[in-house]
Amino acid sequence: MSGVIEATASTSVAAPAVAAEVTEAPANENQLTPSEELFQAIKLGADADTIIEKMTVSNPKELLESRDQQGHTLAHWAAKRGEPWLLRFLLDKGASVAAASDDDVGMRPLHWACTEGRMACARLLVDRGADVNVRDKQGCTPLVVAAQWGQADAAAYLIKVGADPRIFDRHDDSALHWAAYKGNVEIVGLLHHLGLPLDDADAYGQTPLHLAALRGNLGVCEYLLVDAATTTKTRLDPVDRNSKRPVDLAIEKNHQHVRRFLDGQRPVCERGLKAFLRDNMSLGACITSCIAGEKARFPWCAMVLNKLLAQTLYVFLFLNAEFSPSSGNSGHGFDVPVWVHASVINLHVVVWASFLLCWLGDPGVIKDTKAEGKLRDAYDAYFDRLVTGERDDDAVPIKLDHSCHIVRPLRSKHCRVSRQCVVGFDHYCPYVGTTVGLQNYRWFYLYCVSFTLAAIQWQCVAISYIKTYTVSYLFYGAMVWFALFILFGLAMVAYHTQLVFSNVTTNEHQNMARYEHFRDSNGIVRNPFDAGVWQNVCDRFLPPRVDDLPVVHHSFADAGAKAPLLAKA
Numbered sequence: 001m002s003g004v005i006e007a008t009a010s011t012s013v014a015a016p017a018v019a020a021e022v023t024e025a026p027a028n029e030n031q032l033t034p035s036e037e038l039f040q041a042i043k044l045g046a047d048a049d050t051i052i053e054k055m056t057v058s059n060p061k062e063l064l065e066s067r068d069q070q071g072h073t074l075a076h077w078a079a080k081r082g083e084p085w086l087l088r089f090l091l092d093k094g095a096s097v098a099a100a101s102d103d104d105v106g107m108r109p110l111h112w113a114c115t116e117g118r119m120a121c122a123r124l125l126v127d128r129g130a131d132v133n134v135r136d137k138q139g140c141t142p143l144v145v146a147a148q149w150g151q152a153d154a155a156a157y158l159i160k161v162g163a164d165p166r167i168f169d170r171h172d173d174s175a176l177h178w179a180a181y182k183g184n185v186e187i188v189g190l191l192h193h194l195g196l197p198l199d200d201a202d203a204y205g206q207t208p209l210h211l212a213a214l215r216g217n218l219g220v221c222e223y224l225l226v227d228a229a230t231t232t233k234t235r236l237d238p239v240d241r242n243s244k245r246p247v248d249l250a251i252e253k254n255h256q257h258v259r260r261f262l263d264g265q266r267p268v269c270e271r272g273l274k275a276f277l278r279d280n281m282s283l284g285a286c287i288t289s290c291i292a293g294e295k296a297r298f299p300w301c302a303m304v305l306n307k308l309l310a311q312t313l314y315v316f317l318f319l320n321a322e323f324s325p326s327s328g329n330s331g332h333g334f335d336v337p338v339w340v341h342a343s344v345i346n347l348h349v350v351v352w353a354s355f356l357l358c359w360l361g362d363p364g365v366i367k368d369t370k371a372e373g374k375l376r377d378a379y380d381a382y383f384d385r386l387v388t389g390e391r392d393d394d395a396v397p398i399k400l401d402h403s404c405h406i407v408r409p410l411r412s413k414h415c416r417v418s419r420q421c422v423v424g425f426d427h428y429c430p431y432v433g434t435t436v437g438l439q440n441y442r443w444f445y446l447y448c449v450s451f452t453l454a455a456i457q458w459q460c461v462a463i464s465y466i467k468t469y470t471v472s473y474l475f476y477g478a479m480v481w482f483a484l485f486i487l488f489g490l491a492m493v494a495y496h497t498q499l500v501f502s503n504v505t506t507n508e509h510q511n512m513a514r515y516e517h518f519r520d521s522n523g524i525v526r527n528p529f530d531a532g533v534w535q536n537v538c539d540r541f542l543p544p545r546v547d548d549l550p551v552v553h554h555s556f557a558d559a560g561a562k563a564p565l566l567a568k569a
């Protein structure tokens with residue numbers, strides 16, 4: 001089953017092979033025919049004057065119908081390169097919008113425009129009469145090709161101008177099957193939003209969930225079973241023609257993360273307690289969660305037990321020795337002033353309070369806020385603007401969230417662990433067991449600071465204790481263990497303090513170069529949110545509510561170097 005699909009993938013998507021030619025210079029320009037020269041010029045991105053000059057011949061029709069060695073027309077190349085002026089020029093001269101490549105794939109210029117997401121060219125071809133449901137030799141429509149290539153805008157545009165999402169290719173795979181197979185969560189979310197059923201089976205009886213499991217595309221599996229569940233219930237165990245369920249395919253291909261996720265969707269009674277513990281509490285699950293940020297409970301439990309252990313030792317060893325009349329001399333077992341003990345107790349109250357506020361508090365989730373409605377409207381309006389072409393003029397690119405179906409506000413991110421959009425997304429913390437974002441960052445920071453101070457104080461009291469009392473090796477082991485937490489805590493406090501002072505989140509600090517709003521007009525990476533240390537601290541620790549945030553985007557282009565945490569209208 002999958003073998004056939006793999007073969008389809010390699011033949012119907014021909015553009016990477018041809019793309020390599022673009023960089024090849026002609027061996028000897030003198031030997032090229034006028035048609036070859038023209039192809040060469042277009043592939044190398046020659047300017048308008050050069051191309052128009054080469055087209056000024058007695059019989060331009062012959063040139064327009066000519067093919068390169070692989071059987072593609074000039075219109076194919078103009079569409080692929082995203083040169084609307086050139087494509088318009090060729091079409092005005094009489095080039096065909098419907099000419100298929102003369103190879104074993106047979107794509108049209110519209111297919112090629114969609115592989116690269118060349119929206120202006122796709123729009124031009126459709127305006128000039130190109131059939132949006134045209135199929136290549138594999139039965140792939142431009143929509144299927146857009147899904148294969150992960151071009152969300154192209155897919156949305158095609159559906160808006162009438163592409164039929166239910167047209168299947170030769171193997172009965174729809175655009176949604178292809179998106180699931182290729183692991184394009186965005187396209188899966190978009191096609192679902194635009195009304196495609198999630199449970200359709202292809203010629204092999206496989207649903208999109210089968211294909212995602214087969215390829216180990218966890219994000220797609222998560223979307224199909226978790227994100228989409230608010231509107232559509234995807235079946236967890238459909239069987240294909242070989243009586244295989246998605247989880248069977250994941251096990252066969254050794255995609256353990258997918259297997260774990262699919263099993264995790266079953267109730268504990270169905271999975272068995274042993275499997276539940278293995279997937280949530282084992283060292284393997286802990287390591288996975290630390291590395292990949294998955295939702296295992298081990299790090300959270302370890303942190304809670306750790307706090308309880310330190311506090312139990314404090315009460316039953318230190319306080320008992322200090323205040324028990326039978327211990328030590330004159331009622332004072334070892335030399336620690338009472339105010340130290342009092343401050344330790346206060347500090348532990350702060351540790352627990354900040355931990356609970358961070359863990360249980362709202363990190364800044366957009367779902368179910370008033371802002372969500374506006375962001376959803378903006379999401380739908382975006383696709384309407386794709387049809388008119390208005391959006392080509394956007395100075396600042398709009399970020400769409402195809403999982404939540406909203407326009408993503410500046411500095412927000414879809415947390416892949418908690419599966420929701422969080423404003424001021426910082427990171428997912430497995431130790432606190434929640435996403436850290438705009439609203440709970442202050443509690444997270446306070447937790448780091450108080451927890452580190454508590455660990456230092458514990459260590460100081462313990463040193464005092466061992467000077468007076470004989471202790472076992474177990475106690476020395478505990479001291480070394482808690483000393484490691486001091487190092488970890490100090491590193492966290494130092495890192496987050498510099499983040500607070502410069503007003504960037506952990507996510508932004510690690511991925512700054514990838515965000516366009518962190519680039520100035522010269523393309524240099526800079527932080528537009530740095531408004532001086534004091535203002536930065538206020539921005540991070542006294543954030544506005546999510547509903548008070550304006551739903552606008554800004555960057556260096558329109559906000560200047562001094563901007564607040566989130567754009568104010």
Ligand SMILES: [Zn+2]
Pocket residue numbers: 401403404405413414415419420421
């Ligand atoms: Zn989201």
